[in-house]
Structure formats: structure tokens, C-alpha cells
Amino acid sequence: MKSFSVSLLLFLSSFLNAQNIPLYVGSYTGADSEGIYTYDFNYKTGELSNKKLIIKIENPSFITLSSNKKMLFSVSENGENSLVRSYALDKNKSYNFINEVSSNGENPCHIQLNKQKTKIVVSNYTGGTISIYNVLKNGSLSENIQVIDHNIITTKSHAHSAQFYKNDLFVADLGRDFLSHYIHKNDSYNLNNYYLMEEKSGPRHFEINKKGRFIYVLNELNSTISVLKKFNETYNNIQNISTLRDDYTAQNSSADIHLSKNKKFLYVSNRGENSIAVFKINSKNGELQKIQNIAVQGDWPRNFTLAPNGNFLLVANQRSKNISVFKVDKKNGELTFLYSIDAPTPVCLVF
Secondary structure: OOHHHHHEEEEEHHEEEEEEEEEEEEOOOOOOOOOOEEEEEEEOOOEEEEHHHHHHHHOOOOEOOOOOOOOOEEEHHHHOOOOOEEEEEEOOOOOOEEEEEOOOOOOOEEEEEEEOEEEEEEEEEOOEEEEEEEEEOOOOOOOOOOEOOOOOOOOOOOEEEEEEEEEEEOOOOOOEEEEEEEEEEOEEEEEEEHHHOOOOEEEEEEEEOOOOEEEHHHHHOOEEEEEEEOOOOEEEEEEEEEOOOOOOOOOOOEHHHHHHOOOOOEEEEEEEEOEEEEEEEEEEEEEEEEEEEEEOOOOOOOOOOOOOOOEEEEEEEOOOEEEEEEEEEEOOOEEEEEEEEEEOEEEEEEE
């Protein structure tokens, strides 16, 4: 009987471990945080456990990983001395430092790896520049191959995020209120067009649907989403919609935006209202209908992410230092709060 009980416990432990995937957490370092952490996330139950510090680094406010998790890249946000760092996974499943390069601008706040795992793009918020690097075979970063400077004499740029889409590059500039579109040609990215948002709206992050027909731009300063629809080779703004409850009138700064896994819904984080706003997407014309604003059970929700199976949504609450976990109803898109755990100043969550 004892042997059976031990065998059962070992089986259950193995079964639960098989359901766990790593959640990577970038943070602002200080008294409670030392860098990049991981948690075991049970994608069946939504449980977070086993917090580990995996990389000591200053202010890794945004991180990105290759699809096989063998390469990890992070910004180190530190004013004029800001850096971009690369790490590789070894046989012991530890991330080893490979190299670091200058971010070529103050306070990088976003980093993305292209699908081919050959290029990295970094957005420098204070510097107003976008830096592009080659990723070499061993995972190390080249010196920059291009720096795009959005600053002009009359207006200070605040580049906030950049995304590769096929061979193109899109950049949200909070300071200059536009989304710019670059085309890759002759080993560089050349400006194709830029799309102005409302004045002082502050475009921060954006999502592009799979076919590139619609772009959903989250505006931080006026708490709206601008819906851009593709007509021929350009985009037109077809809708601006608030991310807030109708009765909310206090200060707010919208932060992050993500499409649901089935692409039927759109989620946005609101800092101030401290909520996640949920929108239903009209499959024919791309327009949005707000269906829910749910409290994040924390303060200042920065970045959030959806579990790979789309069943859960996890929120990094920066000021209250906790991660909140929600269940996703895939049929209607709505969220149900499950629980939260304490976390060291989380600002970026990545699966």
C-alpha cells in the first residue's frame, strides 16, 4: 500500500510538472527586485509557483525570447547608459550572458525579435530613436545596423514600441503622435508612410492582425484605441474608441494591448482606472465594441500577456507589486478574476 501511495505521488508530481510552462518577468530593480524572474505556470489550472531569479540585470523593463526559448534578449533601462543584452540557454537550462551593446538612445522601453530570429529592434523612449541589430548564429548582437531618429527641431520624439511585420517595420511614436511604416530595402528600413493619430493622443503600443488588414493603436495620453484599416497600400483611421468606463473621469494612462488567441477580441490595460478593457472585434469591418472593464486587483497595470492556450490572462501590476491572473471565456471574451500573487515590481510578462 505504501509503495502504491509513493507511486501515485510521483505520478501526480510528474503530471503536474508536465502541465507547467515558464513565465518570464521583467522588472524595475531596487529593494525588492534584482532582475529577470521566472515562475512555473500551470496552463491547465492557471496556478503560478516556484519563483526564481534567473538573470541579475539592472531595470530589464522589457524582454523578448526566441520561440524555442534558447535565446533571451533584454533592455537595461538606465538613462544615457542604457544597454541591450543577449543570453543563451545552456545544457543546464540556465541563461548565460553573451554580449551587450548600446541601445543608442536613452531609456529603451521595448524590444522585439523578428520571426526569423535574425534581427532585434529596440525603442528608446527618452532618446526618441529606434535601433536595429543583427542576431548572429550564437545569439550575440551585432553593433547597430541602423538607428532611426524620429526627433525633429520642433517636436521631441518618444519612440515607444516597434514591431516587425513580414519584411516591414512599424513604430509607435508617443511624442509625435504617429505610427510610422518602414519598408526593408537595400539592407535598411526606409520610411514608406506615417499615420497621424489625434493630437496629444500618445500612441504607445499596437497590434496588427494576421493579414495586416487592420492595425489597432493604443493611445496612452487620451486613453483611446485608433483602428486603422488597409486600403490598397495605405491605412485609414476608421474608428477611435475610449478604453475607459463611461463614468470614469479621473486620470488614466493606457499601457498595453493584445489580441486574443482566436483574434475575436482585443484587450487593453488602463493605469489609473486600473482595469483591463475588453473589446469585441467586428470580423467584417474590424471595428470595436467595448464589452467589459474589469478591475486588475492591483495598481498601475503595465504589461500583460495571454497564456499560449488562450485560457488565461496575466497582468503585471507595477506599483502594487503583484501579478493578477484571470480566466478567459473564449466564447464571449470576458474575463473572470482568479487570484493574484506578490511579485518584485513586475513590468513585463512573456511566455
